[in-house]
Amino acid sequence: METILIVESNTMMRLFLANYLENDHSVKAVKSPADALEWLEGNEVALILADYQIKNSKEYQELSQLKKQADLNTTPMIILTDNDKSEQRIHALELGVSDSISKPFSPVELSLRVNVALKSGQLRTRFQKVA
Known part of the structure; x- marks a missing residue:
């Protein structure tokens, strides 16, 4: 079974x-990007679902580091943003995430987006192994 890492304060x-x-x-599930980085040291993950972190904050830098570490494994990341603010979605995309979901969100939409991101990550992993 694929592991999803949730980073939510x-x-x-x-x-x-x-x-x-x-x-x-x-x-x-962990409460901070720092906790996620620590957990990832000995574990593999198929998807990271993380809460939005304010740009230029310590947590944003840790989230960026988390994304860079996850990229080594072609791991998709979805960011949960507040109230559909385009600025937050733009910052998330600059971070290199696969997708963003605005709060409040439908649980059905969450499931669908998670499943799409997981399939995308599996495809990237397969292509990387062939190359």
């Missing part, structure tokens, strides 16, 4: 995401 949202996604996936 809000406890209630982190629990909701973990409970919702663990029906179909193995899930690891």
